[in-house]
Amino acid sequence: MNRRDRASSIFFLALASIVLVLSVWQGIGALGNPGAWFMPFVTCALMIFFALAGLSAACRKGAGAVGVVEAWRPVRWSKNAAVLAVLAVYVALLPYAGFLIATFLLMSVLFRLNALTVKAALLAACLSSGLAYGLFYLLLKTPLPRGIWGF
């Protein structure tokens, strides 16, 4: 039995069931005049069917399949978590600090996370955020977020 497949099938089953109930509750309309929730209903009904098929296949498959834990064992997921946290802060900060400052800070943290020395990280961050700013804002006139200081 493949535990990863079983877990993911159950996830899709749950997701589809919730949206299915929601769409029936909101009204799917009639066949001659399909309502707004007609398509979510059809999609979720099909998803439930295929998730069940996946579930039964996962339960039938013989031993030797990978478990849930193995996929994470040989990796440093903490680094991913750190990158993700930094990105979340970046998104929250961008409208206030503006593109140039926020990106400089983000890039210095990212380069530092990737084992560059502090000095090298700052230099690389300076270059990359400056180049991106020059290319997108000055050359291509993309209206990058300006922040409270106006740049």
Next chain:
Amino acid sequence: MDALNGLLYGLSVACGASNLLLLLGGCLLGTLVGVLPGLGPVGAISILLPLTFQLPPVGAVIMLAGIYNGAMYGGSTTSILINVPGEAASVVTCLDGYRMAQKGQAGQALGIAVFGSFIAGTLGLVGLQIAAGPLSALALKFGPPEYFAVILLGFTFIVYLAQRSMIKAVLMALTGILLSLIGLDPITAEQRLTFGALHLFEGLNVVPLAIGLFGLAEVFGNLEKTASAKILIVKIRSLFPGRRQWLAAKWAIVRGSVIGFLMGILPGGGPVLSTFIAYGVEKRVSRHPEKFGQGAIEGVAAPEAANNAAASTSFIPLLTLGIPPNVVLAVLFGAFLIHGVTPGPLLMTQHPEIFWGVIASMYLGNVMLLILNLPFIPLWVQVLRIPDRILYPLIILFCLVGAYSINNSVFDIGVMVLFGVIGYFLKKFDYEAAPLILGFVLGPMFEVNLRRSLLMSQGSFGIFAERPIALAAFAVCAVLILLPIAKRIRKR
């Protein structure tokens, strides 16, 4: 004016010194925005639009068409090098292009993409010139039932997109459809799955979604690898496709061109749909389908040919009917209007210099782009020599700016990051992202055309059987689904 005389006349217009310069400028800028993810031809054309007010109409349109074609050439570069698709039409290129780059064949992949684009673009133009009239009449025959049938046909190609589990691929496509339903209902404007968020009213955008699922997820997947699990540094082999690869890709390019050419006239998702179908067809006719997804050169050549041929044919509805089939051409349509030229059935007689000038300049543009792009290939390949610890933060920056610049929205960056995480987990659980994108792109068209058909027929499914084009498409669907099943049964 017949086609040949028209073309000669067009060449005489396009070869004027100022028009040539404008074309070159357009091609250069188009290549630049094509290589950068997110900021595509729409952004570039709308930025330049005010600048072209001073130009004569022919020059302005030639330049803008140059940008469009240039962007089509450049679009595959980041897909191949760093798995970041710049637009929906280059998602399929990621599948085998990025694998080729990982095997040290980035140069060959980029080379075949450029040559394939050139050949397909030129074939597409020849077709545009000969068959513009009949094709535009055919495009008008497509009502809601026909669209529905053709999109359903597109979905059956999931059979060939799936690398491993069929069930998982179908689940992914359905998830893609479900995600595409977020936002205001296109027919009744009711909110669906928006949770009241203003930014979700118009739904999620495909570019942040694709950048997250492919590019950022790949970065996450690589960052976590411990030193021992890292792949060996790839050795870059030859920069250009060799004889053997040419032979392998030859027919893929031709088939891709034909598919792209035919799908290109369909407004909406024509070019995107054509890349998925071209890929599926290659895998179907290939003698070694197992190589697809592992770096098969046909898997790069066919979709790249398809989207360039589709780019050429998408001009047909615009030039002959006055109907822009996609967002880029809608902006171009605006540019025509601003310059006092109305695209449509009268264009050829009222403004022959524009009609033929644009077509001739696209021929020239194709040659220019080939010459422009080839020297860049060795340069692009150097990107892969950048050490990982510098490359990955740069890719993240690329993804961020790409997601932002499509709509100038910080919200889209958040969407991109979220789908980066989702893409990471999908990989952990052995799900593939390509069918999800297919579902996402086709979902809205699938829905509105199904609902419009049912509205038109007052709820009867008979409407699909009454229409010959729709019926034919359904028949092909049935064959495509039943064939593999029959094969499997016979094996047992």
Next chain:
Amino acid sequence: MKRYRWLIAALAAFVAIGWGEAGPGAGAAYPERPLTLLVGFVPGGSMDLSARALAKAAEKILGQPIMVENKPGGTGTVALAALLSQKHDGYTLCGTPSSVLIRVSQQQPVPFKPFTSFRAVIGFTEPQLGIVVKSDAPWKTLGDLALYAAKNPGRVKYATTGVGSTTHAAVEAIAQRDRLQLIHVPYKGSMEALTALLGGHVEFAALTSELVPAVKAGQARLLSVMSEKRSPKYPSVPTLKEQGYDFANDAVFAVVAPADIDPSVAGRLEEAFAAAAKNKEYLETLDRINMIPVYYNGKAFDAFLRHHWKVINKSLTASGAIREAATKPE
């Protein structure tokens, strides 16, 4: 976790900068730096093109460049919300169709009050709305079409630019008065609807400005226009009102500012945009993109909003699209 101490410090710095407040004091002579005009739709559409043309004319009068920034999303509401989130100093404006303030705000809850959050600088143009049939169709007038539809109940199909759009409301008004049973096939935007008409998938269509090139090219025939008065382009085509249907266009494109900007700045803007709307080049551009110039000052536009809010509310609730307005207007 010692390794990550620098990271925490960096995050702290991030946050500190985010909350820092700074800003130069307001200058004396407005405008002393470039202005930004937000547009809630993708580039190349009629809202975008007309706003750009107007901005170009207004730059010359204000003496400062006006940057047009597209912020598509939320059927035009994202840009209006973004306008309110910027400083209310008159340096950021927003170009919007009145329909976002009137229709969309009734169908969706929006984060602003349509009557009181904004003050209009100018209402400057409106699209050419009308009812068209294919040029080889047998109907020469709207009366012919209505008669045919009355004889064939439930068989005549028509395309519009979407459920609850102005074009849909117009046909509803016709169907209601003449007691017609029509099949509505909604499309996304005029282009798609026009394609369906030319392909013969519907009998007639209610369209916006995109109908002009099709009529010019002889692909379609214009039966009626939806403006208050006859269109200068088609003096022989009657309006819906003339034909006894109580319906007139409610979509006027406007430039708005936050309601609480300095009154002197607002005055300067109204004056400058009013002058810009007389610019010859701008009027030529409008003509090319098939838009009709109109003029509403701030006060007139406010009256327009309030009047049409009621009209639309009545039609939306009558058709069952909404039970009550999703947003309170003030």
